[in-house]
Every structure is written in C-alpha cells, then in structure tokens.
Amino acid sequence: MTRVIANVETSGGVSLDACPTTLTLWQRSLELSGVSSRPQSRYLGPLPMTPTTSSLSAASRRTSPPVISSLMQAALANPALISLAAGFVDQESLPAEATARAVAEVLAHPVDGRRALQYGTTGGDASLRSEIIRLLEHGEGVARGAYEHVMPRVVVTQGSQQLLYLVAEALLDPGDIVLVESPTYFVFLGVLETRGARAIGVPVDDGGMRLDALEATLAEIEARGELDRVKLIYTISEHSNPTGLSLAEDRRGPLVELAKRWSKHRPIYILEDAAYRGLSYIDAPEPHSVWSFDATGDTVILARTFSKTFSPGMKTGFGVLPEALVRPILGLKGNHDFGSSNLNQMVLARLLADGSYARQVERLKGLYRAKRDVMLAALETHFGGTDSTVRWTVPAGGLFVWFSVPEGVDLGPLGSVWARCQEEGVLYVPGQYAFANEPMAPETNHARLCFGVPEETDLYEGVRRLATALAECLDPVA
Ligand SMILES: Cc1ncc(COP(=O)(O)O)c(C=O)c1O
DSSP states (O other): EEETTTEEETTOOOOTTGGGGGOOHHHHHHHHHHHHHHTTTOOSSOOOOOOOOOOOEEEEEEEOOOHHHHHHHHHHHHHHHHEEEOOOOTTTTHHHHHHHHHHHHHHHHHHHHHHOOOOOOOOOOOHHHHHHHHHHHHHHOOOOTTGGGGGEEEEEEEHHHHHHHHHHHHHHOOEEEEEEESOOOOHHHHHHHTTEEEEEEEEETEEEEOOOHHHHHHHHHHHHTGGGGGGEEEEESSSSSSTTTOOHHHHHHHHHHHHTTSSSSSSOOEEEEEETTTTTTSSSOOOOSSSSOOOTSSSSSEESSTTTOOGGGOOEEEOOOOOOHHHHHHHHHHHHHHSOOHHHHHHHHHHHHHHHHHHHHHHHHHHHHHHHHHHHHHHHHHHTTOOOEEEOOOOOOEEEEEOOOOOOOOTTTTSSSHHHHHHHTOOOEEEEGGGGGBBOOOOEEEEEOSSSSSHHHHHHHHHHHHHHHHHHHGGGGG
16 A cells, blocks of 8 residues: 655555654754654555554554644744744733632632542533533623533533544544544644544635535535545634634534534534634624534534633633533543543632633733734735735634745745745744645645744744745745
8 A cells, every 4th residue: 555654655654663764854854853754644544554563553553743742842942943833822921820829719728629639520520610601601692591401511621632532532433534624723633643534624715614615525425425434523613723714603503504414324513623712802792602503402512621711731621512422421531531630620610700711811812912913914014915925814813824825835844945944943833734635635835823922023023034934935936
C-alpha cells in the first residue's frame, strides 16, 4: 500500500520514525525547530501489519505527534519569535486574584473545603452543574429553571477536549465517518485519526458550514453505500478555530433538521463545539446555540469550556448529552479519570455564582476586541488594497483570523514561506493541518493567525514580518 507522509510518498507504510535515514534536510530542520515532520499523516486507511519490534497499539501507531505542542515548543525555544500560532489566551488578563479569593473561600469552608479535596462524582460537582444550567439559560435568554430538566445530561470534563475525545470514543469505530467543516479544529482531526475514523470535509462560507454542500456530501456517501458509517457532524458554531467565523443563525435549526432527516440507518449526531461562545466583540446578543434547536434533545451534543472565557489552567469544560449517550460517556470517563478535579469545579462554581466569571468575560471582550482590531489594521496596512491577492476573515469574536494567499503559494511547513517566516521571526499555524484528507487533499495556501497572546505592538510587528517573508513569494503571482 501507499501512504502519504508529509507529502512524501513512501510505500509499505514505512514511517519516518522507523526509518531515520529517510529524513531529508527540511524534515531535520523542522524537527530541530520542534515542528512535526509529519504534517499530513492523518489516518489514510488501515496500517500495514504490526512491526514485530513494536508493542504499540494500532491506535497509538496511527496517532501523529501533536502539531500543537510542537508549535508551542518552537515558540518557547525562541523567545524572539513572535508567535501568531499558539491558541493561548492573553497572559496578563488571567484572573489570578479572583481565583485566589475563590480558592481561599472554598477551602475555608468547614465542609466544602474538605469536599473539594476529596474525589467527586464522574458526572461532576452538583454546584457547578447547577451553575452551568444557569449559564445556559442566560445564554439562550430563557427563564430561570427552564433547563433544570437537562441537569442529568450535563457532564463536567477535563476541558472540552476530553469531551470531544469521549464522544469520539463512544461513537466511532475504525472506518466510521465524521463530517467536519473545511477547515476545522485540527486537534479534533487528531482525535479522529486515533480512533481510525474518516474525516470528510464540507465546504464553509462566511456563514460557516454550507448546508447545501453537507446535503450533497451525504447524498454522495449514500450513493456509495456508506451512509451507515456516518456517525457525526462536527461544527464549531461560534467564532471557529481556525476561521473565526460562526455558523449563521438561520442555518442552526435547519442543520438539526438535516441531521435528523439523514439519520436513516442510525442516529447521526451533531457535535456542537462552542469553545469560543461568550467571546463576541459585536454589540448584539449571541445567536441561539445549535443545541437549543434540538427540541427532543436526542441529536445535538453540546461541548463547552471555561478555558477561553476564564482560564485554560482550570482545564474545565462540560457537555450536554443526548440521553442515549449519558451512560456510555460516563462509563468511558469512569475509565479515564472517574471524575474531573473537584477543587477546580467547586472554585469555578463559586466564581460563576458570585459574578466574577461574568465580569471576567466582559473584560476579555474589550481586550480581545482591541487586539483583533490591531491585527486587522496591520493586515490592511501590509496586505490591503484593491488589487491585493491576499484575503483574511474578519471575525466577530474568538481568537483567530484565517489568512489566505493565492492557490499557487504554499504556506505549509514544506514551503519557502514557512522557512522565511522562521528567519523573520514569526510563527503561524499552517492551514493545511485544519483540513480533512477527504474529499480532496488539504489546501496549503492558508494560515491560522491567533491574536490572543501577543501584545499589540507584537501583533503589528508579527504581521509586518509575515508580510516581509511573503513579499518575494507573492510578487510572481501578483
Ligand atoms: C475549537 C476548540 N474546541 C475545543 C478546545 C479544547 O479546549 P479545552 O480542552 O481547553 O476546553 C479548543 C482549544 O483550543 C478549541 O479551539
């Protein structure tokens, strides 16, 4: 069989790890800078026979080194580098004082203090789950108590990443199909790779996943006789990672209706990843979640997190599950950790209850709105103009701008722009990581730029360096 590894065709599934002499210069330079040399080794079918020297499971062997940690390492290794890559949050704004106060209050309490230091339940702390219900009610603009009945279907997880993993573990066998936005959150593509699932991309426009394209993709899959393998539609509904764009409100109800209509052989669930909900920079209420359109509650899995709106260090997220998935997911979470950190949960519950959380979200909105504006202004300065061939998204929230150059220009880790950017001292996430391998090869002319971490001056300077690195590559195609 033939397997594509980092655009290099190798036969027999020989991995670069297993064959160090095949490392070329570019691979070495990427390794040295801490960047994975296997940017496209997403799951492409069954692996060859287990090498006799390895005891690793098939799941482990098909898992590529995580792109994200290698990019973060590159940034940490070179402090002069301006990283527009890492999806970290603004360091200075992290709510240390409010958290310290809440920790002290929880621990000072005669009963809660010790309860917080004990194991909890697999589903999560009751006080946090109750605050989560209030948060959902507030976000959807419904009366207090309207979602009380949902409480048994709320599970608190170690960040929303654990929920994404648990959902994949609960639903997907090797060869099962997940329909994802094109582009999508590349870490989730890694989860699918580990599960041996097939990710098939669905085109997006300014309103997120295109429902006509989704319908057409499902029809093609059905014509191939593979509809029974489709288990999940994954959408990042708010200010997506990586595009910064949201699913249009008028697509949300129809998306739920579409999933139900195509659930011919078995349920096709929607996994709504709303990691950036709350971080909206326009003066309008956020749209209703996709989840809120699921009147029967049996189709949409809602994944949320407190990482972006409060603190990734608390690593606390949650899911609202269809009834049929509660027991399977709690069973799997039981095997993972039999419950997330009780202390973190109780501290968060307190911060939500006393209004600190809401105040922090308001503060972050102002801060990130300003950073976004700096990045957009810098892009306009360096790439704007009516004859410009460069495009970028204008996100109404979140942390990301999706940056695109003409098709012939390669922003991937094998292209010259990537290397020139390292010389100039700026890092971005190559957009190709964010594409599924089906129905066509990942596009290489995009980059994900994050405005969360750098100071405003660095944001401006980072874009200037990007422009310098790109100048010579863009000239010939301009
Ligand atoms: C779209 C999306 N989903 C989920 C996550 C997971 O975040 P956490 O596990 O910190 O909640 C992230 C983190 O960057 C993300 O961007």
